[in-house]
Amino acid sequence: MDTTPNEGSPTRRQLLTLAGAAAGAAALGGIGFSGAPAFAAVAWRYPFRERHVVSSGFGPRVSPGGVGSTNHQGIDFAAGTGTQIYAIAAGTVIDQSTTTGYGWLTKIQHGDGYVSWYGHQSAFQVSKGAKVSSGQKIGRVGSTGNSTGAHLHLGITLNGTFIDPAPLIVNAPLPGDSAPPQQLDDDFTIIRSPGRGAAVLGAGYFRSLPTAEFEQCAIALFGDPVDGNDRQFDLWKATAIGGTKA
Numbered sequence: 001m002d003t004t005p006n007e008g009s010p011t012r013r014q015l016l017t018l019a020g021a022a023a024g025a026a027a028l029g030g031i032g033f034s035g036a037p038a039f040a041a042v043a044w045r046y047p048f049r050e051r052h053v054v055s056s057g058f059g060p061r062v063s064p065g066g067v068g069s070t071n072h073q074g075i076d077f078a079a080g081t082g083t084q085i086y087a088i089a090a091g092t093v094i095d096q097s098t099t100t101g102y103g104w105l106t107k108i109q110h111g112d113g114y115v116s117w118y119g120h121q122s123a124f125q126v127s128k129g130a131k132v133s134s135g136q137k138i139g140r141v142g143s144t145g146n147s148t149g150a151h152l153h154l155g156i157t158l159n160g161t162f163i164d165p166a167p168l169i170v171n172a173p174l175p176g177d178s179a180p181p182q183q184l185d186d187d188f189t190i191i192r193s194p195g196r197g198a199a200v201l202g203a204g205y206f207r208s209l210p211t212a213e214f215e216q217c218a219i220a221l222f223g224d225p226v227d228g229n230d231r232q233f234d235l236w237k238a239t240a241i242g243g244t245k246a
Helices: 012-027 212-222 230-241
Strands: 054-056 075-077 084-086 091-099 103-109 114-124 137-141 152-158 161-163 189-193 197-202 205-209
Touching: 091 114, 103 137, 189 212, 189 230, 197 212, 197 230, 205 212, 205 230
Parallel strands: none
Antiparallel strands: 054 075, 075 152, 084 137, 091 103, 103 114, 114 137, 114 152, 152 161, 189 197, 197 205
């Protein structure tokens, strides 16, 4: 049987958005589809045009040369001085400063509560307040601040708390690559946990379900949710954003 949707007919993703928007409008007493749909998550990119060794991971470690942190709030890429750095996602430059620890530091605010930190640079290529696109040139690798050699320190905070960037970034597409893989319209899963609520995810795709109406619509379209704890929810989300179906 031919299951290809009719040309011009809405996909189930589009139906989910429209149903949620309608529910939001109804809750506000409005008419039509004026409610705000749920967000799509950040699409991550690798910070270089080619892969580099991660010379120091996230978390506890021996202080490099006695000058580095023993609780590393990011990951270090062993790239040479002057190597071009690219934004790992679209956003706004919210800070650009010279610090004792991070050296020449750029911070970019993305959607969904994420901020990326690029430390120890030798040159800035964007300014505070600038809007940057995913994969845009933002600076060059250096060894400024507390550093024992040229590298990029990449940190990511989520709602103000540092998280391990590796699951999101290490295997992310290179800046010049195409977008994360697109899914078939049925290649989605609903996930749910007590503290995070429910969401729809697929390879390179994440959409929260902020209301009961959204969740009911998603279940009708994609089937029953997969339940887990909050840590599992976060892992599934990170895997999906990284371009792999959890």
